[in-house]
Amino acid sequence: MKKHNFSAGPSVLPEEALEAAAKAIFDFNGTGISLLSISHRTKEFEAVVASAQSLIRELLHVPENYHIYFVGGGASTQFFHLPANFLGGKAAYINTGVWTKKAIKEAKHYGEVDVIASSEDKNFNYIPKNYTIPEDADYLYICSNNTIYGTEYKCDIDSPIPLIADMSSNIMSRPIDVSKYAVIYGGAQKNLAPAGVTFVIIRDDMLQRVVRPLPSMVDVNTHVTNNSMFNTPPVFPIFVMNETLKWIKAQGGVEALYKRNVEKAELLYNEIDRNSLFRPTAAKEDRSLMNICFVMSEGNEDLAAEFLEFATARGMVGVKGHRLVGGFRASCYNACPRESVEALVACMQEFEEMKLK
Numbered sequence: 005m006k007k008h009n010f011s012a013g014p015s016v017l018p019e020e021a022l023e024a025a026a027k028a029i030f031d032f033n034g035t036g037i038s039l040l041s042i043s044h045r046t047k048e049f050e051a052v053v054a055s056a057q058s059l060i061r062e063l064l065h066v067p068e069n070y071h072i073y074f075v076g077g078g079a080s081t082q083f084f085h086l087p088a089n090f091l092g093g094k095a096a097y098i099n100t101g102v103w104t105k106k107a108i109k110e111a112k113h114y115g116e117v118d119v120i121a122s123s124e125d126k127n128f129n130y131i132p133k134n135y136t137i138p139e140d141a142d143y144l145y146i147c148s149n150n151t152i153y154g155t156e157y158k159c160d161i162d163s164p165i166p167l168i169a170d171m172s173s174n175i176m177s178r179p180i181d182v183s184k185y186a187v188i189y190g191g192a193q194k195n196l197a198p199a200g201v202t203f204v205i206i207r208d209d210m211l212q213r214v215v216r217p218l219p220s221m222v223d224v225n226t227h228v229t230n231n232s233m234f235n236t237p238p239v240f241p242i243f244v245m246n247e248t249l250k251w252i253k254a255q256g257g258v259e260a261l262y263k264r265n266v267e268k269a270e271l272l273y274n275e276i277d278r279n280s281l282f283r284p285t286a287a288k289e290d291r292s293l294m295n296i297c298f299v300m301s302e303g304n305e306d307l308a309a310e311f312l313e314f315a316t317a318r319g320m321v322g323v324k325g326h327r328l329v330g331g332f333r334a335s336c337y338n339a340c341p342r343e344s345v346e347a348l349v350a351c352m353q354e355f356e357e358m359k360l361k
């Protein structure tokens with residue numbers, strides 16, 4: 005049976021990227037050596053890093069005065085790396101759920117954290133809109149897409165102080181204005197690669213804003229100066245990321261994927277809104293294009309386990325919601341085909357017909 009992968013991350017990747025990776029495991033770019041055994045210092049692998057950097061630059065229209073590097077440690081490592089570098093006095097954070105809470109906790113090791121807005125009052129089902137950004141703070145921190153709650157910033161916000169964004173779960177899903185951010189980073193294991201690599205896009209002036217002496221691996225300058233090669237970078241995920249970026253370009257770039265993502269999300273949200281057995285959890289204006297969260301409608305809560313079993317039997321994978329929200333979550337990343345969303349919609353309709361008979 006065909007499987008439809010809606011996992012939140014690691015998640016579905018383009019078949020073309022998987023095929024290239026499978027081939028490279030046996031023979032990396034005609035070198036006669038496996039990608040898993042090749043030195044990261046070879047010119048062939050250095051070319052992969054250069055290609056991935058240049059594709060990110062091209063696809064996101066990254067201005068000249070930004071650097072791009074790749075490191076291990078996951079997005080969670082950046083939760084403390086970034087404040088270690090930039091938090092000297094006070095930093096402003098907008099709290100939109102688990103991932104910002106974790107970032108706030110780590111930032112407190114380095115200075116004062118001013119949580120200028122939070123959506124915790126409604127279990128993080130919306131993006132706060134009313135807040136004042138303190139001009140004396142070192143930076144403003146946001147999470148652009150909240151993987152667990154299915155909420156997303158719909159535009160790039162203006163900030164008078166350096167803006168840092170965790171874009172782990174919506175990078176490359178919509179066009180962004182990179183020039184509004186000082187740092188954009190994320191774990192690549194959702195829209196770009198298998199787990200193991202973190203991307204960082206950093207504006208040049210931030211390199212001079214490092215507020216304290218730091219161990220080499222923590223200092224952002226190390227990774228920029230050594231072009232992602234200070235230590236052994238995650239070779240395999242970087243290779244797959246490069247193949248995924250080539251795929252994104254072949255699809256027509258981020259602009260074309262955004263159009264497709266809007267269509268896929270509309271299809272599923274329309275069904276959630278229409279189907280009497282389900283209801284959405286995120287506020288309408290903040291609904292994520294990537295992580296679509298829903299629960300059983302009032303009075304039908306006890307059907308949740310049955311629907312999950314019903315959907316699983318029809319090939320749906322990874323649709324169980326995060327334990328903090330419950331219900332269901334369909335992650336519709338770039339590489340999730342429209343047919344998968346159609347299959348889930350058909351499954352919800354079939355379940356409704358069966359129950360209302």
Ligand SMILES: Cc1ncc(COP(=O)(O)O)c(C=O)c1O
Binds near residue numbers: 077171
């Ligand atoms: C928005 C967001 N930030 C950070 C993380 C943590 O990433 P990592 O597991 O790479 O540390 C996740 C993981 O799902 C996430 O969704």
